Amino acid sequence: MKTNPGRFFEDYRLGEVIAHAVPRTVSGGERALYHALYPARHALYSSDEFARASGLPAAPMDDLIAFHTVFGKTVPDISLNAIANLGYAEGRWLRPVWPGDTLRSESEVIGLKENSNGKSGVVYVRTRGLNQRGAAVLEYVRWVMVRKNRATPAPEAIVPELKKSLTAGDFVVPEGLDFSKYDFTLAGEPHRWGDYALGEKIDHVDGVTVEEAEHMLATRLWQNTAKVHFDATNREDGRRLIYGGHVISLARALSFNGLANAQMIVALNAGAHANPCFAGDTVRAWSEVLDKAETKAPGVGAIRLRLVAVKHGAGEFALKGEDGKYLPEVLLDLDYWALMPV
């Protein structure tokens, strides 16, 4: 059999490091596509001049381009036989990705726990994205529920201890970043770090109705091969499930309206794909300020945000019902840190 059947739960070994295939060189082409696929407007990623005025040599590739590219490579090894994508933790962007960089990914198996039914188990991996110099650009922990294929003895259950949230000491501010001469007019909004209050909620107003062609273009661009995104005959209902990362990028781009100055994503504390998204859904977003922290970089503060994507029909700031479960209109609940001018 020459084709890749994917790994099953019993194929993972604790401590094993899996080198994922197909390194990828990114360019202005990926950036332009990202800006056509999502209403991305953060100035630091749109303008070389704005980036230079912020102490960087040029505009980096959007943070989520780095995330999707690194993530996409893991799919054939981690999630081809996954039943569910359960969570993210300890995500850190470690250095910017520039046009011309070549990214590859590797994942270390840091936890394994077979389910009591003996038919599946949870695999925890710490994935790292590396550039052509072998320097890490991104890392995150992800855990997925994976099918078993053979009746094998359950491995010793190891569940890694993961931080609920990273703190200012954990994440990396890119070398040279300086917001002390930040141009709020060019950035699009006057609100600085000091203007955001803990607990404040922001409705990002705008909505985007998603098309099949769009989410497939995006998901393919990241070389994510999961059948369910592309093959309408794969599910009984004839619908293609939209890659959760597409919803992340949509919601993050929509959050420009109210968070135009939350320029740079530096950490991913947690994330849940609360409900599936399908073509025809109109996606909106809202945010909540969860925390704030200072950094040592000139003029740069950090803000911890909950970013929630919902679909049309959701109530204002919809999240969970009285039963503590996500409401059916909630697509995404993401917890991240971003850098802002103070």
Place this chain on the structure above:
Amino acid sequence: MKTNPGRFFEDYRLGEVIAHAVPRTVSGGERALYHALYPARHALYSSDEFARASGLPAAPMDDLIAFHTVFGKTVPDISLNAIANLGYAEGRWLRPVWPGDTLRSESEVIGLKENSNGKSGVVYVRTRGLNQRGAAVLEYVRWVMVRKNRATPAPEAIVPELKKSLTAGDFVVPEGLDFSKYDFTLAGEPHRWGDYALGEKIDHVDGVTVEEAEHMLATRLWQNTAKVHFDATNREDGRRLIYGGHVISLARALSFNGLANAQMIVALNAGAHANPCFAGDTVRAWSEVLDKAETKAPGVGAIRLRLVAVKHGAGEFALKGEDGKYLPEVLLDLDYWALMPV
């Protein structure tokens, strides 16, 4: 309130200059997308070699990439609360945009006239696109009808005097442009400036049926944020209105067939989005030669063209009915100058 509510009629002041947000660096990525989104084939913008043989250092970005990029930036400040996009005048392309250039926009309020109902008014702006050296690449006048939000006294009515059409003395031929060794075979058609007669009409034959994904990719690429293009829940009929500029680019690209040598757009005299365009419409185009002029550049003539986009079902050279109003199948009526080999 952190989100941008847009400006209302009473928020504009005569003489005010509005600096629009989010500068944008353009690259070969934007060009490739433009050529995927529109059947653009003008050789000067397709081939570095052809551009060099025409006296330019390389192929510039398509003229309408410059227009859409500059225009898109104005939307949050000018047309978020617009009821109607009423017209364009005195548009001039002032220098080519090259891959790597960073564009930003600013608009001066040059006219204000409140409507007699006191509920809206017309705002006239002169918008300029500037590159990273602060040099103007494009300017045009546009007027839109904007809602009032508060009961304020009407400002003194000022309606700017605008030229019906620019003339050869008004527009700028790019430095170095030389069509004296123009290769008509590579350009795709043998017809030179001298072959076009005043009043001549050309049916461009080909049609394109528009898809939702396409117009949204295009409109987002220009960072145009108007809700009505993206959100199917925004209109009662559940349809997304297609950005008028998408129809301009479609029609201009279709006009290659018959006007392959009308290489470079240098002026926009007037433009009307006669009827809305929706996904599923099949767009065709025809042109009429309105005027011709000589230029001082070697081998370069100028031709003034009416470019009309229609949808399927329109009669030959459809434009206006006996009542002087645009026929319902007419989408666009554009009046521009282009440069051609003599």
Place this chain on the structure above:
Amino acid sequence: MKTNPGRFFEDYRLGEVIAHAVPRTVSGGERALYHALYPARHALYSSDEFARASGLPAAPMDDLIAFHTVFGKTVPDISLNAIANLGYAEGRWLRPVWPGDTLRSESEVIGLKENSNGKSGVVYVRTRGLNQRGAAVLEYVRWVMVRKNRATPAPEAIVPELKKSLTAGDFVVPEGLDFSKYDFTLAGEPHRWGDYALGEKIDHVDGVTVEEAEHMLATRLWQNTAKVHFDATNREDGRRLIYGGHVISLARALSFNGLANAQMIVALNAGAHANPCFAGDTVRAWSEVLDKAETKAPGVGAIRLRLVAVKHGAGEFALKGEDGKYLPEVLLDLDYWALMPV
């Protein structure tokens, strides 16, 4: 008449060389779009680093980008009035195409045979793609059935002798290509040239449901102007016929799963677009190993593959019925040579 009516059968002369219009400079933008439109994952075209480790200066543009670009230019002169695209032969990739290269095409008429009905005829052309230095990057023979427009005497019937298949002596291995240090992990599969047996068939498993926006973006990107791909009013059934090359690229990309190491296409022996493809079809692919050959390049072997694209509902390894005709679910039958690590 200023527009291009296309050529009819009686307009071709044996030995004539037609220079096709609109040269095209390709960049990282075209590459990114290719990777968004097709699930292309061959490492040599995805990563500059992988290409350098294989003896090339950087990742070339995907072989089929070169093919589509060269082919697209021929459409206005060769197939605008074509009734059917009958076949391909003697296709050879002669040198890699790099970002920044400018491609143009020319076709020599090498055969003409009027049909007995006097209403159409078969035109054979040898098409060459040339880069900005005039060096050939690709050549292939194609024959199409073209309508007659006027009652003219039939030309002497000349049918060129074409090789059924090229052999190792015919095709060109790019200068410097060296697979002796090939990284199978990064490439995505462990199977080397020696692991494939003559007659072996591989089901590539994955499927893609095609959308209108996708095939139109692709076909426009190659500046292919055939109406039937874009204009839903062109056929009585209101469907847009998908460019056959879109199916070639889809199938080739899907074949990564099982043929990840068949990196580089060097020859096209034959190709048939067995049945039309329309939006909504779910495309799958399978391959058969037809032949193998050694090359003089270090670590590089050649493999001759049949690549078959089918649509959903086709049986396993579906090809032809008992009557020797292609089954209705078969879209493409392509015969090509690729280079693989030995």
